[in-house]
Amino acid sequence: MRLQPPRVRWNKNAWTPVLGLMLVVAAWGVLTSPWTSFSPIMTSFSPARSVQALIDVVQAERTWGHVAASLQRVGVGLGLAFLAGVPAGLLIGRVAWLDRASSTAIQFIRMISPLSWMPIAVMVLGIGDAPIYFLLTVSAVWPILLSTAEGVRSVDRRWIEMARSLGATEAEVLRHVVIPAIAAHVVTGLRLGLGVAWIVLVPAEMLGVRAGLGYAILDARDRLAYPELMAMILLIGFLGWVMDTVIRRVQARRFHAAERSVGEVRTTPLA
Amino acid sequence: MIEISGAGKDFLLDGSVLQAFDGIDLVIGAGEIVALVGPSGCGKSSLLRAVGGLEPLSRGEIRLNGQRIEGPDVRIGMVFQEARLLPWLTVRENAALAAKFRSHRRRESGPAVDELLARVGLEAFANAYPEQISGGMAQRAALARTLMQRPEVILFDEPFAALDALRRMELQVWLAHMLREQGTAALFVTHDLDEAIIMGDRIVVMTGRPGRIHRIYDVPAADEKLRQIDHDPVYWELKKSILADLRATGGLKELNVS
Numbered sequence: 001m002r003l004q005p006p007r008v009r010w011n012k013n014a015w016t017p018v019l020g021l022m023l024v025v026a027a028w029g030v031l032t033s034p035w036t037s038f039s040p041i042m043t044s045f046s047p048a049r050s051v052q053a054l055i056d057v058v059q060a061e062r063t064w065g066h067v068a069a070s071l072q073r074v075g076v077g078l079g080l081a082f083l084a085g086v087p088a089g090l091l092i093g094r095v096a097w098l099d100r101a102s103s104t105a106i107q108f109i110r111m112i113s114p115l116s117w118m119p120i121a122v123m124v125l126g127i128g129d130a131p132i133y134f135l136l137t138v139s140a141v142w143p144i145l146l147s148t149a150e151g152v153r154s155v156d157r158r159w160i161e162m163a164r165s166l167g168a169t170e171a172e173v174l175r176h177v178v179i180p181a182i183a184a185h186v187v188t189g190l191r192l193g194l195g196v197a198w199i200v201l202v203p204a205e206m207l208g209v210r211a212g213l214g215y216a217i218l219d220a221r222d223r224l225a226y227p228e229l230m231a232m233i234l235l236i237g238f239l240g241w242v243m244d245t246v247i248r249r250v251q252a253r254r255f256h257a258a259e260r261s262v263g264e265v266r267t268t269p270l271a
Numbered sequence: 272m273i274e275i276s277g278a279g280k281d282f283l284l285d286g287s288v289l290q291a292f293d294g295i296d297l298v299i300g301a302g303e304i305v306a307l308v309g310p311s312g313c314g315k316s317s318l319l320r321a322v323g324g325l326e327p328l329s330r331g332e333i334r335l336n337g338q339r340i341e342g343p344d345v346r347i348g349m350v351f352q353e354a355r356l357l358p359w360l361t362v363r364e365n366a367a368l369a370a371k372f373r374s375h376r377r378r379e380s381g382p383a384v385d386e387l388l389a390r391v392g393l394e395a396f397a398n399a400y401p402e403q404i405s406g407g408m409a410q411r412a413a414l415a416r417t418l419m420q421r422p423e424v425i426l427f428d429e430p431f432a433a434l435d436a437l438r439r440m441e442l443q444v445w446l447a448h449m450l451r452e453q454g455t456a457a458l459f460v461t462h463d464l465d466e467a468i469i470m471g472d473r474i475v476v477m478t479g480r481p482g483r484i485h486r487i488y489d490v491p492a493a494d495e496k497l498r499q500i501d502h503d504p505v506y507w508e509l510k511k512s513i514l515a516d517l518r519a520t521g522g523l524k525e526l527n528v529s
Contacts, residue, residue, distance in 0.1 A: 156355075158351070158353065158355050159355055159357060161325060161351075161355075162349075162351065162355040163368070163372075164325070164342075164343045165323055165324075165325065165343045165347075165348070165349040166343075166345070166348075166368060166369045166372060166416070166417075166420055167343065167344070167345030167369065167372050167374035167420070168371075168372045168374075169372070169373065169374070172371065172372050172373065176368070176371050176372075177357065180357070180359050181357075181359075183359075
């Protein structure tokens with residue numbers, strides 16, 4: 001029997017995202033080329049000019065000042081949303097009447113765009129970081145709260161019963177069973193909350209502050225530095241993607257076992 | 272000592288009251304092993320859960336050493352049908368779970384967790400996660416977790432139902448031996464008459480719903496390994512008699528008759 005030489009295989013899975021990204025860049029190029037774009041200003045946003053501007057932007061010190069300001073705001077907003085959302089989610093998931101009492105109100109408030117609170121936030125909290133923290137907290141708290149409550153509801157009742165039979169108090173059940181069991185759900189909520197907060201951040205920073213990525217976009221517009229404006233948009237997208245990827249990696253590694261807990265060995269009585 | 276007197280439990284099903292069991296009077300002495308057999312749905316598991324304080328009774332009462340049982344009690348251990356191991360903890364951490372609870376810490380210190388794992392034959396798997404071990408191993412880890420609690424009484428709800436026949440028999444002999452050695456009392460629900468004979472000091476046969484005690488058999492004492500129906504005719508007679516009871520109470524068709 002003749003042995004066949006091993007064939008080099010094209011790993012489709014690894015290359016598909018790259019292909020998708022290339023298609024997006026190609027579409028972007030077409031839309032901003034001088035021959036196909038419908039407005040002459042569009043050519044300022046072409047991939048080539050934007051990438052050149054991005055190289056300049058990442059080398060400029062003030063860019064990182066803007067990045068730091070934005071990350072700090074998102075950090076504070078997400079932190080506050082976590083501190084409010086997790087305990088509230090635990091309560092709502094654990095206490096049935098509270099769940100019933102709050103569900104309509106939560107769904108109602110959740111559907112209001114966080115940005116619509118902007119005028120009220122500025123009126124009450126003044127200009128500066130405070131209204132931005134408020135808007136980011138309001139936008140991130142719902143996914144964290146709802147995901148936590150959903151996690152609590154889906155905790156296997158049999159684990160709780162087992163812990164109680166070992167003599168655990170309510171607080172001990174919460175600490176040693178419920179909280180570890182919902183960790184994956186909380187991280188999912190944080191990830192969703194980060195996504196919303198990162199989206200709300202840019203318009204919120206167009207609101208009377210002198211630093212941050214949202215401010216940098218407005219600033220670039222005012223200086224008519226259009227390629228730089230596009231570079232800022234790319235930077236925002238890239239930073240968001242990096243943060244999401246980091247959380248997803250942590251989630252995949254840390255909560256792998258918990259996610260698979262659904263497949264716990266179940267027994268069937270003998271026929 | 273567990274004293275069950277006049278115990279009854281009702282469930283509400285589609286607006287009508289369903290009696291699970293009724294009029295149960297039973298005393299389980301210190302260190303005694305009692306098997307509970309009967310047709311499916313005769314309230315065996317409900318009775319077990321009531322003894323474990325996981326479900327309130329509708330009538331009557333259950334006392335442990337004279338104290339009325341109102342809820343889960345650290346002196347009563349429970350081994351469920353499924354292992355119920357927490358998937359984010361290792362086998363050792365699962366076995367040592369009771370040590371994290373204050374009600375346990377208030378009592379004098381119990382056996383070391385590694386010693387217990389060795390006793391259930393899991394010392395090599397102490398650092399494994401539940402998803403990495405077999406169903407039988409998980410059930411032994413669950414048993415170690417209950418033993419860690421150092422209960423005076425252990426309640427078993429068909430603990431070996433998921434295991435293969437050979438492994439099941441091995442564990443039955445081992446468990447009965449260990450319970451007797453430690454002087455731990457046990458009440459266990461089973462569908463397997465051989466298991467009841469191998470492990471039990473007494474066998475309680477229950478009627479169909481509402482479950483009542485039909486008859487109580489004393490199992491002739493012998494080493495667990497020798498309690499095989501093909502070994503001594505006395506066990507064969509006992510099994511025949513229990514089967515006749517179950518036939519009379521309508522529970523035979525649901526039993527595991529080997």
